[in-house]
Amino acid sequence: MLSCKQTIELGSKNLDTVLAWHQRLEMKLHLMVCHNCRRYIKHLRFLQKVIVSIDKQDSNIHLSEQARERIRKKIFSK
Amino acid sequence: MPSKTEKPEDWLDDYGDMLYCYALLRVRSEATAEDLVQETLLAGFQGFEKFSGKSSVRTWLMGILKHKIIDFFRKNRHEQTLLKESDLGEDLLAHQFDQRGHWSIELLEWKTPDQHLSNKQFQQIFQQCLSRLPQRMLDLFMLRTIDGVSSEDCCDILGFDSNNQLWVTLSRTRMRLRQCLEIKWFSNS
Ligand SMILES: [Zn+2]
Numbered sequence: 341m342l343s344c345k346q347t348i349e350l351g352s353k354n355l356d357t358v359l360a361w362h363q364r365l366e367m368k369l370h371l372m373v374c375h376n377c378r379r380y381i382k383h384l385r386f387l388q389k390v391i392v393s394i395d396k397q398d399s400n401i402h403l404s405e406q407a408r409e410r411i412r413k414k415i416f417s418k
Numbered sequence: 419m420p421s422k423t424e425k426p427e428d429w430l431d432d433y434g435d436m437l438y439c440y441a442l443l444r445v446r447s448e449a450t451a452e453d454l455v456q457e458t459l460l461a462g463f464q465g466f467e468k469f470s471g472k473s474s475v476r477t478w479l480m481g482i483l484k485h486k487i488i489d490f491f492r493k494n495r496h497e498q499t500l501l502k503e504s505d506l507g508e509d510l511l512a513h514q515f516d517q518r519g520h521w522s523i524e525l526l527e528w529k530t531p532d533q534h535l536s537n538k539q540f541q542q543i544f545q546q547c548l549s550r551l552p553q554r555m556l557d558l559f560m561l562r563t564i565d566g567v568s569s570e571d572c573c574d575i576l577g578f579d580s581n582n583q584l585w586v587t588l589s590r591t592r593m594r595l596r597q598c599l600e601i602k603w604f605s606n607s
Contacts, residue, residue, distance in 0.1 A: 343519025345511070352589035356562065357569065357581075379525040383596050386531045388563065390544055393535050395564050401439045403455070407448075411456045412430060415463065 342370045344377050351381045355388065424475045426463050433476060434459075437483050444487055444560050446553070454490065458483045484565060488575055491557060495577040505552040507590045510597060528604050540603060547598035555591045562588060 342350070347370045350363055359367070371378050403411070424432075437458055441451035461482050462475075469478055516522045534540040548556060558576055561567040562584075569581050578584045 344521050345515050345519035349586070349589045352592050353585045356585055356588055376521045376525050379527060380596070383528060384592050386528065387592055387595055389532070390535065391563055394541065394544060395443070401442060402435045403438045403452070407452050408430065408434060411434070411452065411459070414456050415430070415459050
């Protein structure tokens with residue numbers, strides 16, 4: 341039986357790559373009996389959603405007028 | 419031939435902010451982000467003849483910028499500070515797990531988390547949590563999770579020795595972010 345520490349590491353790896361079948365099985369078996377790990381995995385999935393949504397936000401960051409001028413000069417002088 | 423209804427001379431006004439934001443979130447230096455925008459637009463001008471018009475100019479310029487960012491990381495990888503043991507969150511592990519690797523804390527249930535996604539305060543807290551990560555952890559997390567750069571390329575670009583080291587680092591990054599959100603947001607809301 342996997343420990344919780346091993347399970348959450350696999351849970352994270354599962355988001356980055358395809359796990360071997362025995363790893364998936366071991367993880368599932370552990371998750372069936374461990375509510376804390378189930379929660380952790382849910383939280384990780386939510387984190388993925390947050391990071392994607394952060395990237396899509398309209399942000400208040402703009403090029404400053406000075407920066408815009410600097411770029412304009414450089415790209416149109418060539 | 420591409421539709422040339424879009425004039426390259428308008429690109430700075432039309433896409434400058436978008437490119438800048440994207441770059442700044444990843445390289446975290448205003449000067450570097452500015453340089454990347456400039457290089458992207460220049461490359462765009464030079465390549466416009468070959469632009470097929472199959473995608474929008476916006477998507478096409480973003481594609482160029484992504485390559486420029488990856489090049490930037492690759493060129494600077496030797497200057498990046500290596501992660502220390504403490505960065506990997508060994509102390510957090512010891513706090514969360516007992517010696518047999520079982521939980522020694524009770525995780526909170528995050529109730530209806532999706533409703534927070536559009537909450538400005540929540541977004542700020544999350545940004546704070548991100549900014550507390552060591553640079554290299556954040557770089558990896560952004561490249562891999564949002565930009566979908568392959569594990570092999572991530573290792574190469576950021577100078578990790580093995581895929582395994584990469585997965586462990588990603589796992590610890592998520593652990594730190596999870597912990598930060600739980601403390602700063604979910605335990606109060
Ligand atoms: Zn467990």
